[in-house]
Amino acid sequence: NEIDSDGNGLIELEEFIAAYQKKDANISREHLTKMFEEADIDEDGTLDFDEFLKVSKMPNLLAELSVKNRDNRGLVQVQASRERYFGEELRKSVPPGVNSMAMSQSQHFSMELYES
16 A cells, blocks of 8 residues: 555556655666566556566566666677687597597596586
């Protein structure tokens, strides 16, 4: 009832933003709007009790929304790792005539030993 200021049993966006900004004034409207839209499963522009309950159990949602490297679809863009995978140098140094399957099996065996 504290959040539902008009008492209609639903939480509108402005009520949602006001309630969260009382709790933490540093949360931006943009983040709260995204959080609200994520919780509004039926996309009716309001949160019913079940939808609000789900959003209240999303503690990391704000941290996830604060990622800066999102594209226009909202997907996080990451750079490919430059780390070398286990056995990469081994495969590059395979002598001519050695079966690549034998190298793959050797790499698998080495990984099993390494992990044990």
